[in-house]
Amino acid sequence: MGWMQGFPPPDKRLLSAADGSFFEFPALRWSVVHMRQFLPTTGVSRGLGAPVPFDHALDAGIDAVRFTPRGAEETMTWEASLAKNYTDGILILHHGDIVYERYSGELTEARKHAAMSVTKSFTGTLAAVLAAEGTLDPAAPVTEYIPELKDSAFGDASVRQVMNMTTSLQYSEDYADPEAEVWRYAKAGNPFPKSEGYAGPVGYYEYLQTLEKAPERDHGEAFAYKTPNADLLGWIIARASGKSVDTLLAEKVWSRLGMEQAAYFQVDAKGTPSAGGGLSAGLRDMGRFGQMLLNDGAWQGEQVLPEAAIADIREGGSQKKFAKSDHPKLEGWSYKNMWWITHNDHEAFAARGVHGQTIYVDPTADMVIVRFASHPVAANAANDPTSLPAYQAVADYLMARDTQANQ
């Protein structure tokens, strides 16, 4: 499409964070691979050692795997689903090896892509790790770590409620509604200088202090997907561990898995990493993380994260509370430690971000799928019908292949 091509790019192809143009589809397709060019960031170091490459066991048969999209009559091939979902990069690991890997659009194996809300699952994992290590008490009130929140919605919430997003918040994340609270949140988190006369909160932490409880229910009653919980969890993690999520992620994860590339976080005007959606990383490095979770926290024979933390994620949360949320299409699922748990017969669980980002872990099929995408519709409801059944079909295909090989 020629975005940002040319020296300088012509005005019609010039994207900017200041006017928001960089995040409008189709320009979004370019920007998701170049977030740091628009925004201040902090790095997540991979350390200085040699990357540990995956083994390849490519399976040319995957492209032809067929599945029936949700609500559709006709089947579709895996390959066709990729374009349908505006896939920028997709990786399938099976028994820890790469069986499938594709890049398109702006993404390459040596570039990074915005993970959007997949970020939350990294934040949630760090919290689960700190809990397993005894550094963070999920049962404690939020105010034990963040006294500044005593007069906010979080004044009587527990850390566990934040981790599972069962807090009651007066907060709408409906991007289609210009009156939604998400816009005030976005303004607060925007790292650029505020316009003259701006009197709202500056940065995620100030914003969190302004949030009020939703009148219709109390904390703990229902799952309600609201990003500020993840920012708050980042804050709690920082206070509990003395390290911001970018630093802690580098220390606990990024420097431990033979990552190929450093990752990075977008930050607000105070240098706070966006724990709710600010991570950008390489496709295969996301795969390393997913594989380590599949291995119950182990990587290359070493226990990198406590097994108890991973077990706590995988056991899932309350399906009943999840059912009360506005995710009717994800029937039987739950949300715990900022992970989506399918509770399907494969016990699959996933990290999910708008526009089609995912890490999908299927322990039964011994399979990890990572997808980066730039779907024109933010909500994953737009791509789930041609994604979730496709993942299941590939899992079934790989398991059938294993069965055949063992016969």
Place this chain on the structure above:
Amino acid sequence: MGWMQGFPPPDKRLLSAADGSFFEFPALRWSVVHMRQFLPTTGVSRGLGAPVPFDHALDAGIDAVRFTPRGAEETMTWEASLAKNYTDGILILHHGDIVYERYSGELTEARKHAAMSVTKSFTGTLAAVLAAEGTLDPAAPVTEYIPELKDSAFGDASVRQVMNMTTSLQYSEDYADPEAEVWRYAKAGNPFPKSEGYAGPVGYYEYLQTLEKAPERDHGEAFAYKTPNADLLGWIIARASGKSVDTLLAEKVWSRLGMEQAAYFQVDAKGTPSAGGGLSAGLRDMGRFGQMLLNDGAWQGEQVLPEAAIADIREGGSQKKFAKSDHPKLEGWSYKNMWWITHNDHEAFAARGVHGQTIYVDPTADMVIVRFASHPVAANAANDPTSLPAYQAVADYLMARDTQANQ
């Protein structure tokens, strides 16, 4: 000092690019290691291979090496000079091995530091490489590559004059003068949204089109150190090669030397990397670059850059034209391809950036010194008296050691 420490940092320790506080000494000492946290950037990929570590041959004797600072009566030790110069990191390579390495302040071996105008020498090297490859003609008029500049100061300048900074420009880089053109330049290059009513140029490329010739002399007469030449050279490189300096540097250099860390460039509001001062990189990776130059473009037995390009740098420029500049303390030096050539009896040459950044290559002593620093005074005249003689003393020490070993 506690800059940016705490969640959130207290107001007195909060640094911001918007109000310029991040670049005031002593806050500068923190910011030079965290530029990306304040500004949009583009990455310079190291590729995905394994880093190639240096061998270590540490020499505990270097700390005690004594030298006489310029203009001083009494001698000083190498070790004492480091604190005196607000050194954040220093590396000495001898025969290609690390003989000395120190970090202080915010810098560590796994972090990156702003290279300031050392960036220019990377830009100049790329130009020399393109010239050696026949992709760029130094004898051509600037307008052959950038027709947009025909009505500017550069309308009748040659590429070579830009590469050697002998253009005649009405442009003062005196940071102490609030009326100096450098401030208009800084405003143009600032990546943040312009304030309402701003009618000046946006980005480096627009700024370059507004520059006028200095009335007192013509192009080619004298060396005059003015950063816009480096930005223009970046533009010329982009037009000639079809690649911006960040991309070209990754391709030609950063992915070829077994670098330990990706580097990055600050960018303007149009995504143009700052070819005049925007690079941040790891200390040892700067050393790899210096060592490759010392090896006439070879690295680990492979010719990474054309030998002719390095020879063109090392031969130096006109000492006469240099003498006409305002660098009286650098007697006998010249400037070519954006490198500083000492023309001393060791044929040393250097990349130099404000606040004490340097890559100092001494081919006779088979020595490379890289220093990152955050001296309170921008101009290197402030640290040269305790730097240049120190480098010479270490070179002499290492050569004497070699002689002794060979006896």
